[in-house]
Amino acid sequence: MNMAQEGQQHPISIYFWIWGLLFVLSTLSYMVDYMEFQGYLRWTLIIVFMLLKAGLIVSVFMHMMWERLAIVYAILVPPLVILVLILLMSLEGDYTFGTRLDFFSDWTQFFTGSEH
Amino acid sequence: MAESVSLEPGLKGVVADWSSDQRAFKNVPWGKAMMWIFLLSDTFIFSCFLVAYMTVRMSTTVQWPNASEVFGLSVGGVEVPLLLIAIMTFILISSSGTMAMAVKFGYEKNKNVTFWLLIVTALFGASFVGMQAFEWTKLIVEEGIRPWTNPMGAAQFGGAFFMITGFHGTHVSIGVIFLVIVAIKVRRGDLDKERPGFMTGRKGRYEIVEIMGLYWHFVDLVWVFIFAFFYLW
Numbered sequence: 001m002n003m004a005q006e007g008q009q010h011p012i013s014i015y016f017w018i019w020g021l022l023f024v025l026s027t028l029s030y031m032v033d034y035m036e037f038q039g040y041l042r043w044t045l046i047i048v049f050m051l052l053k054a055g056l057i058v059s060v061f062m063h064m065m066w067e068r069l070a071i072v073y074a075i076l077v078p079p080l081v082i083l084v085l086i087l088l089m090s091l092e093g094d095y096t097f098g099t100r101l102d103f104f105s106d107w108t109q110f111f112t113g114s115e116h
Numbered sequence: 117m118a119e120s121v122s123l124e125p126g127l128k129g130v131v132a133d134w135s136s137d138q139r140a141f142k143n144v145p146w147g148k149a150m151m152w153i154f155l156l157s158d159t160f161i162f163s164c165f166l167v168a169y170m171t172v173r174m175s176t177t178v179q180w181p182n183a184s185e186v187f188g189l190s191v192g193g194v195e196v197p198l199l200l201i202a203i204m205t206f207i208l209i210s211s212s213g214t215m216a217m218a219v220k221f222g223y224e225k226n227k228n229v230t231f232w233l234l235i236v237t238a239l240f241g242a243s244f245v246g247m248q249a250f251e252w253t254k255l256i257v258e259e260g261i262r263p264w265t266n267p268m269g270a271a272q273f274g275g276a277f278f279m280i281t282g283f284h285g286t287h288v289s290i291g292v293i294f295l296v297i298v299a300i301k302v303r304r305g306d307l308d309k310e311r312p313g314f315m316t317g318r319k320g321r322y323e324i325v326e327i328m329g330l331y332w333h334f335v336d337l338v339w340v341f342i343f344a345f346f347y348l349w
Binding site for chain 2: 007008010012015016018019022023026029030032033034036042043047049050054057060061063067068069070071073074079082085086089090092093094096097100101104
């Protein structure tokens with residue numbers, strides 16, 4: 001099929017399928033909160049459902065799975081550098097948290113029990 | 117386009133496309149490639165907001181407000197966590213579904229169905245913005261949340277919330293306006309008659325429905341991340 005003239009044409013059933021899947025995945029991620037999962041289980045499930053939803057939207061609704069690799073790579077690879085920013089800022093956030101504990105809170109007094 | 121018959125698949129195709137003359141993105145209309153580039157830049161903007169939110173949330177020594185309770189609604193006396201946000205999520209997903217089908221029927225040159233699907237998408241979008249306005253009003257008026265302070269915990273909560281959801285809501289609002297514009301163009305046959313748009317000499321084509329769709333799906337995509345990191349985390 002010549003995509004350039006016909007544009008992106010796919011059977012309507014695939015859109016209904018993805019629509020349904022997105023509903024299921026959204027319900028599941030809502031259930032994570034409703035069931036009050038905590039800690040690593042909660043964070044893992046949130047990330048997994050989020051990435052599955054994002055993948056379905058980009059690949060089917062935004063037609064990325066039918067595009068040529070040249071544009072797929074040009075669009076999807078650059079955002080990966082954000083992972084570096086996340087790493088840097090989590091180190092920075094952690095450091096700021098430690099500094100605030102050291103200088104702006106009285107947790108040392110809390111442990112020794114002395115009033116001020 | 118004659119070139120499409122001889123295009124190489126796979127990694128060899130990436131090298132061949134990028135090293136070819138004139139254009140790297142084969143079979144991708146110019147406007148669509150530009151929309152993708154814009155969405156890439158928008159990705160970085162929203163990422164910066166979310167990373168900034170992560171940083172302030174990690175670095176505060178004060179308890180972060182529990183989103184599950186803050187955004188809960190009471191239905192008949194029963195507190196349901198995150199109810200409004202869940203409804204907003206399903207509405208936005210549904211609008212993505214109708215948008216994807218509008219693109220399909222657009223390429224089939226089915227004017228009537230495309231028009232109505234675009235209108236339904238716009239209505240879903242408008243109701244999303246309406247619910248967001250309701251949510252903001254509740255938080256500002258009833259809960260006393262401000263960008264610089266709130267009664268529930270860490271002061272950074274308000275700033276992050278208004279900035280992130282506000283920017284996303286602005287994107288949805290702009291999307292609704294453009295959906296209506298594209299719908300009118302479809303309805304009066306601008307795309308069939310290849311009439312150029314208001315600010316361009318380029319011919320009107322059904323590509324613009326797909327380009328509109330890319331923007332709209334991106335708005336939904338951003339919400340997926342906001343829902344995960346801000347509301348659920």
